[in-house]
Amino acid sequence: MTSKYYLNQLLDENILLTPWVFGAFVFFAGIVVYAVWLHIQKGTTTTSWSESLLSILESSNLPWLLYTSKGKGFRCSNDLSELLGSSKNLENFNDVFEFLNKEGAESLKLALKKLLRGQKTIRTQVMNHRGEALYVKATLVLPQRQILIWWQNLTSEQKLTQKINEQVTLLQEERKLLLYLLDSLPTPVWFRNQQGLLEFCNKSYAQALDLPQETIITQNRLLWGYNSTSFKQELSEPLNTEIKKYLIFDGERRLMSFHETADEELGIAGFAVDLTELKKALSELERHTAAYREVLENLSAGVAIYGSDKRIKFFNQAYSRMFDMDENWLHSGPTLGEVLDDLRQRRTLPEHADYAAYKKNQLQMVTTILHPFQELIHLPDERTLRxxxxxxxxxxxxxxxxxxxxxxxxxxxxNIQMAVQRTSLDNLFEGIAVFGSDGRLRLTNAAFRRIWDLSANQCKEGLHMSAILDSCQNFFDEHKDWNLRKSKLLAAATDRIPKKKQVYRQDGSVVDFSYIPLPDGSHLMSCIDISDTYRMEKILRERNEALEKADQLKSELITRVSSELKSPAGEIQKVIEILYKGTQGELNKKQLDKMKSIDKSAIKLLKFADDILNLAKVEAVNSYSKEENISVCPFLRNLIEEMTAKYTDKSGISFTIDCHEDVTTISTDPLQLRQIFSNLLEECFERAKTQQEIPIHVSRENQDIIMTLSRYDEKYDQKMNTESVAPSWRLTLVRNLIVMCRGTLATQIFENGLHEIVCRFPINIKSTTTPKNIKLVQSAVK
Structure with a gap:
């Protein structure tokens, strides 16, 4: 069997669940393979092989079990008992099955049978009696056909894996949050490794260079231009000084300050601070400081500022002028104590009994003052300073x-003037009260309180006008609604419309009330008790009405008398005319003389009646007048034609009119002007000599019309003194009529008998009342 065969038996895919378990399996499988290889190379015995294998397994950190298929040997690691939940050492396979649940034991037995039947590796999962899942891998180890079983606690591994995964997730979230915070910063942040190459930069960094973050890191682009010749330090070294440089952010030029700090193990971390706003604030502060100094310099008040070192830091020209101090010396920065000594020496400091204590207190105040305060100081030169x-x-x-x-x-x-005014107001007979724009009393005098019977408390300053009206309620009609009446009085007294009216009070007195709005929004009210004047005026008015009525009756009587006189005189003239014609027979000489005498008397009677009517017309014109624009010269010509036609027996008298071109129109009553001119012309017809031409000259002087009339009188005697000639009643009437028109009349008689009459009256004539002289003339005519 080759080492590759044993390695495949120990290292099969999908056997391990975690990197730690995988590493352990690989390590111990390598050891087993290495032991097999040594056995093959050296040809060791079976006994030495088993001992070598056991020594390798005992050094393993994983629980294991080694079993000989023939039942001649059973060995296991010490931690297998703990894994299965046994408090004693395991001696055979039955002990193992005892600590497994029924399904786990059956599954393990089935796996061992498959292994003994020739399957190389068996993997299965069993449960111990504590409910923990155990992963089991069984391998048949040659040459003695020993069964090697590896055990793994899946439950603890899952818990460990879950804990590690939670920690990894937490670290990932923290990293994500940290990256978000760094990207959210408005200033660039970066990190460089120990070689000085960029490994991280935030979004503000990328925004400043206008490049993607990956490109910046790849190209190692540094914000402050590290490749510039301005920086001579090595790339792997951090910035040892603060670097300031202008960068463009979002189209705006910003001043940035770059800082870096290094760590020997981690690398170099750096950040940039935006100093643009700080620079603007400093510039604004400098501008405000300059403006502040300029404002203080232009103040009329003296200003002096001392620093915490008690030396003068600033003063304005008003300060140096106020105390007559040398500006060069002040610019040298003397202390407060030196300034006080200088002021005391030149007697521009208030006198103090204990100057040393005063100076000490002033010096201590530089560092101990907490709140501002003010005081009045009186200098020896009689100046008073705040x-x-x-x-x-x-x-x-x-x-x-x-x-x-x-x-x-x-x-x-x-204050003196106010006291004088207050005394003057209190001694006025007229009552004065001033109310503010808010309707509250500001000023009143004693006369006002006396007229309205008010006490000092009822006229206290600050009371509202409505409260004072309530105190005066007894002077007004009590039967009417007082609230409505008071609201009307308040509205009339605050509408800012000047007015003057008389107030009739319930006690029978009359008060003359005046209201004047003041420019500051206040209301000035004055009142005076005119009860006596009103009663006297009422009596005079009643008497005047009676006199006017009597005068009207007199005028009616005159008109009636004149009419009664003219009627018989007219009848007499008609009878005389019939007798003159001889229709009733011829008259002898004596009868004719009588008839002429009667005719002359009748003519005088008619003329007398006409004079009475003229006087009545004067009264009518005085009582009723209507102004019109009258052309003077045409009006005078028409009147001359009428008078010439009337006085046919004076046909030898004629008039010439010289009217200046600047004489146009006058504004007056036409009836009044006709009376003036007609009486002048009648005066000429009655007194002037016949067969003469009377010149009338009309001119203008400023705003006056001047008419000059010259005639020779019929009854003039050169021996008679001109001053003793009395004017006729008609001329006197004309003079007074002109006076009513605010004009004048002047007459002069020369030695040759020339009588000159000069009339002057304004262009705009406004009639006045009837003069007393006219009434005297009327009495004379009567």
């Missing part, structure tokens, strides 16, 4: 000095 002391976020302390001298002076002046 000093704000605060801990610096970077360590140290900073001071802010603000000069409050001018502010305190203004505040003092303001």
């Amino acid at each position: 000093k704000i002391t605060s801990p610096h976020p970077m360590g140290g302390i900073f001071y802010i000095y603000e000069d409050l001298t001018d502010s305190l002076i203004l505040e003092r002046k303001y």
Whole structure:
């Protein structure tokens, strides 16, 4: 038998289940083959062969059983008893079958029979009495036809295999998680072996190079460009310094910092840190610091910052100017103690009884201050400063000095002015109250409380307007719905529409109320008790109405009297005209003289009646006027034609009108203007000499119309003093009518008898009330 035959008997395919069992079987099968080979080579005896085989089997770690088919020998390993669950050593095959279940024993017996019948190797599976599955492989060993049986506990091997598989699965999951975490990192991570070749890189690494991970590892592509001449260290050595380089990630230029650490057994691990945001933050910090310094430099308040070493780190120009300090010396970085000594020496530091204790406290505060605080300091030069002391976020302390001298002076002046205004308001007869935009009382005076009968508590500052109205409810109508009335009063007092009205109160008093919205959203209300004025005004109004009614009756009476006078005078003139014609017979000379006297008296009576009617028209025009735009010159020409046709006996008198081109229209009542011009013309017809031409000159001066009329009077006496000539009642009436139009009338009589009348009235005429002189003229006519 060759060694190959024995090897095939011991090593058959599919015999082992685990790598460990497989290795053990191979090892011991090799030993058995080697022992057979030695037996063949040396020609040893059967006894020496058996001893060699037993020595080899006893050194095995697997349970075994060696049995001679003739029943002359039974040997087994010590651990076979433990495997079968026996507490004693096994002495024969019956002991083995005893510790197997019935099916296992029958299966093992059947396998042994097949082996003895010539089958080379028998494999089977049996169960011991503990329920453990045992794998059995039986082989016939020549030359003594011994049966060699290998035993394997499948249950323990399965448990071990399951445990190993669980550990492998756990390790695989941990590896998968680790790879996922590394691939999820936004920064590149890599691993190089001891020769410096890449073995792993994450996705960020591959993304930076824009290559697949397999290609990067195959080509050993390093992010920082290891092949560059900038790096002289060996490839197998890690980076000994931090390397910074710009890379492109997703189209963005990023600044990366590369780091590596080495392990003698494992290799080199490296990672890259993205410094782009850090660089931006540092640049932004520098920009903010520069802006912060610029802002502090431009502040009107003095700023000084001391570091934790108690030396000045920053100061602005306002600080050096405020304390008149040398900037070059401050730039040298003096300590806080030196600065305090300098200020004390130049008397720009507040006086302290114990300066040493004050200085010590200030120096300790640099490192012990926790919260900011402020205080007022009074310098010997009569300046008052607000000093704000605060801990610096970077360590140290900073001071802010603000000069409050001018502010305190203004505040003092303001307080004095407010006190003066308060005293003035309290001594006003008019009640004043100011409510804020929220409807709450801000200011009131004593007169307001007196008018509305309010106490100091009822006018307390901060009370709402509705509460004050509730306190004044007794002054309003109690029969009406007070809530509705109050809401209307509140709406009227806060609608920001200026108004003025009179409030009639239940006690019979009258209050003149005014509301003015203020620019800041507040509401100013003023009130004054006008009860006495109102009662007096009411009495005067009633008397005025009575006078107006009497005046109206008087005008009606004048009109009636004038009409009654004109009717008989007209009848007399008609009778005289009939008598003049001689239809009733011829009249003698004496009768004719009487008739002429009667006719003259009738004419005077008609004229007197016309004058009375003119006065009545003046009253009518004064009571009712309607303004129109009137062309002056055409209006005057038409009126002259009417008057010339009326005074036919004065046919020798004519008028010439010189109207300047800039005289256009005036705005006034046409009836009033007609009265002025008609009375002037009638004055000329009645007093002017016959056979003369009266010039009328109309011009414009600024916003006034000037009309000048010159005539020679019929009854002028050169010996009579011109100043003693009294004007006619008609001219006086014209003067007062022009005064009603806010104009003037001037007359002048020259030595040659020339009488000049100058009328001046504005273009836009607004009539006023009837002057007293007109009533005097009316009385004179009567």
